Amino acid sequence: QITLKESGPTLVKPTQTLTLTCTFSGFSLSTSGVGVGWIRQPPGKALEWLALIYWDDDKRYSPSLKSRLTITKDTSKNQVVLTMTNMDPVDTATYYCAHDRAVAGTVFDYWGQGTLVTVSS
């Protein structure tokens, strides 16, 4: 049974760096073909893909946010960490991590519950 859970601060100030951790179980990020992605959703708006990391440490970033994002993995801890620098109120959103089964494209078949991050002074 695959589960994922996001953790991190619920409130950050403008210009600060956000660090979110995705802790998962039921799969290993050292298994060929496996990936974990981050997706966010501002209140009342659409899903937006942020970043992906694969078992072989291949990393992919949204072109519009690439300069602000870093994704890393700790296989021994079953965790994926996303950092986003220079936070702004427009970054207020629910942040999800999801398992990518990487079959026929990018397929997020399991999602975490999401964590709401508010950016405000």
Place this chain on the structure above:
Amino acid sequence: SSELTQDPAVSVALGQTVRITCQGDSLRSYYASWYQQKPGQAPVLVIYGKNNRPSGIPDRFSGSSSGNTASLTITGAQAEDEADYYCNSRDSSGNPWVVFGGGTKLTVL
């Protein structure tokens, strides 16, 4: 980067069939995946690949694709199908990116 375009809102009478579409150049190269999201909940994968349903997804959900358009069809819509639906795929411009559509709000009348 590529974009995926969805109609903002679609409605269907209870028990009828509805098609939700997703358009984009990347769909000529990659299959779309479809996600259902109900208020306050995380998205749930309902269709992926050519026309695959994850375990637990009712068979009234099906997917298809033609040219630059992917479609999610709900045959015999139920009240519990009222939700937002999102498509996603890889970017087709040779870039290693992922794109999501803007979402379609489905109302079951």
